[in-house]
Amino acid sequence: xxxxxxxxxxxxxxxxxxxxxxxxxxxxxxxxxxxxxxxxxxxxxxxxxxxxxxxxxxxxxxxxxxxxxxxxxxxxxxxxxxxxxxxxxxxxxxxxxxxxxxxxxxxxxxxxxxxxxxxxxxxxxxxxxxxxxxxxxxxxxxxxxxxxxxxxxxxxxxxxxxxxxxxxxxxxxxxxxxxxxxxxxxxxxxxxxxxxxxxxxxxxxxxxxxxxxxxxxxxxxxxxxxxxxxxxxxxxxxxxxxxxxxxxxxxxxxxxxxxxxxxxxxxxxxxxxxxxxxxxxxxxxxxxxxxxxxxxxxxxxxxxxxxxxxxxxxxxxxxxxxxxxxxxxxxxxxxxxxxxxxxxxxxxxxxxxxxxxxxxxxxxxxxxxxxxxxxxxxxxxxxxxxxxxxxxxxxxxxxxxxxxxxxxxxxxxxxxxxx
Amino acid sequence: xxxxxxxxxxxxxxxxxxxxxxxxxxxxxxxxxxxxxxxxxxxxxxxxxxxxxxxxxxxxxxxxxxxxxxxxxxxxxxxxxxxxxxxxxxxxxxxxxxxxxxxxxxxxxxxxxxxxxxxxxxxxxxxxxxxxxxxxxxxxxxxxxxxxxxxxxxxxxxxxxxxx
Numbered sequence: 326x327x328x329x330x331x332x333x334x335x336x337x338x339x340x341x342x343x344x345x346x347x348x349x350x351x352x353x354x355x356x357x358x359x360x361x362x363x364x365x366x367x368x369x370x371x372x373x374x375x376x377x378x379x380x381x382x383x384x385x386x387x388x389x390x391x392x393x394x395x396x397x398x399x400x401x402x403x404x405x406x407x408x409x410x411x412x413x414x415x416x417x418x419x420x421x422x423x424x425x426x427x428x429x430x431x432x433x434x435x436x437x438x439x440x441x442x443x444x445x446x447x448x449x450x451x452x453x454x455x456x457x458x459x460x461x462x463x464x465x466x467x468x469x470x471x472x473x474x475x476x477x478x479x480x481x482x483x484x485x486x487x488x489x490x491x492x493x494x495x496x497x498x499x500x501x502x503x504x505x506x507x508x509x510x511x512x513x514x515x516x517x518x519x520x521x522x523x524x525x526x527x528x529x530x531x532x533x534x535x536x537x538x539x540x541x542x543x544x545x546x547x548x549x550x551x552x553x554x555x556x557x558x559x560x561x562x563x564x565x566x567x568x569x570x571x572x573x574x575x576x577x578x579x580x581x582x583x584x585x586x587x588x589x590x591x592x593x594x595x596x597x598x599x600x601x602x603x604x605x606x607x608x609x610x611x612x613x614x615x616x617x618x619x620x621x622x623x624x625x626x627x628x629x630x631x632x633x634x635x636x637x638x639x640x641x642x643x644x645x646x647x648x649x650x651x652x653x654x655x656x657x658x659x660x661x662x663x664x665x666x667x668x669x670x671x672x673x674x675x676x677x678x679x680x681x682x683x684x685x686x687x688x689x690x691x692x693x694x695x696x697x698x699x700x701x702x703x704x705x706x707x708x709x710x711x712x713x714x715x716x717x718x719x720x721x722x723x724x725x726x727x728x729x730x731x732x733x734x735x736x737x738x739x740x741x742x743x744x
Numbered sequence: 745x746x747x748x749x750x751x752x753x754x755x756x757x758x759x760x761x762x763x764x765x766x767x768x769x770x771x772x773x774x775x776x777x778x779x780x781x782x783x784x785x786x787x788x789x790x791x792x793x794x795x796x797x798x799x800x801x802x803x804x805x806x807x808x809x810x811x812x813x814x815x816x817x818x819x820x821x822x823x824x825x826x827x828x829x830x831x832x833x834x835x836x837x838x839x840x841x842x843x844x845x846x847x848x849x850x851x852x853x854x855x856x857x858x859x860x861x862x863x864x865x866x867x868x869x870x871x872x873x874x875x876x877x878x879x880x881x882x883x884x885x886x887x888x889x890x891x892x893x894x895x896x897x898x899x900x901x902x903x904x905x906x907x908x
Contacts, residue, residue: 366772366812373899392770399770449810449834465812465838467898513757514804518833547804549833602757689766689809708808710761712784717762 327577329485330552331520334460334574338443346484346581354384355459356437357472358446360428360685361389365406366466367447371473379414380476386418386437387411388428391685393421396692426657426683429453429541429625434657439563440555441572445469445478450625450707452543455521455552456536457559458573462550483520483549486511487582490527492591497741499635500535501627501705501725504542505596507586509606517547519583522576524554527590533562534631541626542707545603595741597703598723601711615722615738619702620651621714622729623681624688627705628656630663632726637669639730639744640676646736651678652687652694678733690714696721703732745885745894746865747825747845749796752789753858756802760814760835763806769813777813778820795822798864800856802828806835815839825864827871827882829853840889843897847871849882866890 328336332344339350357379359367364387371379379385387407392400404421411419418437425431429450432438440458444451447469454461464478472478488507508515521543523536531539536553543551553559555573563571594608622628622636633655645651653673655661661683664670673680687694688706696702696715701722704714709721724732727741734744762785764777771777782789799818805828806814815838818826826839829850839846845866852871856862860875869884885893895901 362769362811362813366816369772370899373903375903397770403770403772447810447812449808451810463810463834465810465815465834465841467812467841468837470899471902513807514830514832517804517830544834547807547832689761689769691766691769695767708759708761710759710808712765713761717784 326581327579329520329522329576329580330554330574331460331485331522331550332482334441334443335480335482344482346482348482349479350482351477351479352443354445354472354476354478355442356444357385357469358428358432358444358448358451359387359469360391360448361393361404361407362391363447363466363469365403367469367473368406368410370467370470374474376474379473382415383417384476385416385473386432387416388420388431389422389425390427390683391689392691393425393684394682424658427625427628427685430629430656430660433457433537434566434659436566436568439568439571440559441574445472449544450541452548452550453537453541453625455540455543455550456533457563458553458555458571460550460552463544483518484583485520485522486516487585488521488523489525489585489587490523490531490590491525491587492527492589493530494590494593497595497727498593499725499727500531500538502593502596503588503590504539505598505606505723506593508542508546508604509596511546513545513602513604514547516543519548521546521548521551523551528554528556529558530590532631533558534629537629538626542603545707595725595728597728597738598709600709600720600722603709603723609740612738615701617649617703617732617737618700619694619696620649620729620733621687621694621702621704621706622726623654623656624685624706625656626707627726628654628660630660632705633660633664633669635726636730637672639727639734639741641672643676643734645677645733649733649736651733652681653678654681655683657683687714703729703738705729745845745867745890746863747796747798748863749798749824750794751798751800751856751858751860751862752793753856754799754801757804757807758785758801759808760806760811761808763814764811764817769811772813774816774820777817781817781821790821793821793823796824797822798862799823799826800853801826802853803830805831807832810834812838812842815842815844819844827853827856840892841898843893845893847882849880852880852882
């Protein structure tokens, strides 16, 4: 039987000609990632093994992004543990304040992942790199520790779900609306244990930023990974970012998929996930008056340059509604600089938004925009579980940058097509 | 391995943000994490959980973030076993890696009620509700998983030479 893209990458990394769903394999890793929350636990576990150093100092990366610039003394201590470990082990790709970005925006930008790679990261949104045609999945700190020590990880080869995109998206419909639509359709465990394999002629209408956003939220459907077929757009992105030469795996014609989903992009509309699950989606025909206290535009899902551009297009010459707090966070230093050079930051500040250095902060209710009881936020982040952005009695509405910016102007959840 | 305790019951899609809210992730101290376990879902959990207690929950338990702090908080609270209809995959892996026993058994997860006393033998996969007398059959743990859990987690087991 033929193999999917994911299965081909796993076969190639485990010394097998072919693999099939359900098989346990031990795979070689091209990159092992951790952040300031998950790495300290991994470092503690790593030390139990009594190894002198990591398996390859170029293939382990740590990014300080969740609670930095340090939100409190404990967060500072955690970063110090990471900094010390990376210095002792001479880790090449250690990113601290001033160079860092939100990990899943930063790594592709720095050219650290390429098509055909096998990557683990101690962060659930590690599935983002499927956008460049890599097998990439989130793990916990112990798996990260074992990966740092041995350069290997065990996997159960996943079944697959094929997602075939056709058509072209309409006005104000972006990658975020595509993935929210999918999660709404299949549910938050609709792709549990499976890979989501994105293909179809509609791919050419999806920019790299759209693809990063879609692959990023594969985990919110329970998937092990999301992966995009590599095309000219991917290859050009990898070239521009100085990534290693891509190794392109195409699915076999007779590859097996447990389920196939066809999505006509032209039928999609701006989509919002209501509290408290990413699968609880609605389109504006079903949305009434929802006043909003805070808007956040940023995160590993939607803090990229095109996201900021869309937000700036809507905010240019307008003001954020009275009484609403708008927080905009470019995902990396480079994106921040580009946004400065393109005049986007000026637009945001003139509109009355706060702009911050890159951080995951508000997405997980860490800091930089924590909600009080009863408050509502429209955000471009990826999760809206109870208490995700602050008080357990607060509410998070997940949406695209266009919808979030339109809501900032309207002071309520607003359809960007109306502006 | 046999686990015995009272059931604490939860629903579907119990995510890692409610198991251990991110505001407490500035530490990896097990006791401190346990002190806030389930806080945003069930404030009574930390006061009523007793050593050996068993969580029974619905589908997709542990969805969301990859934070290993979630199974650590549950284990450090004294919970001996989590029975669910299904688990989110990262949580499943993390739980085994840190030595928290977990098992998928939709029938048991649905039928077990809050406060029931339950005994689970994971060598045979038999889950017995002592309160109601009902019995359920789950797949027993494969041997290597038994070794990891008994050895206190993946790294400890590798270091001790129990697996390799």
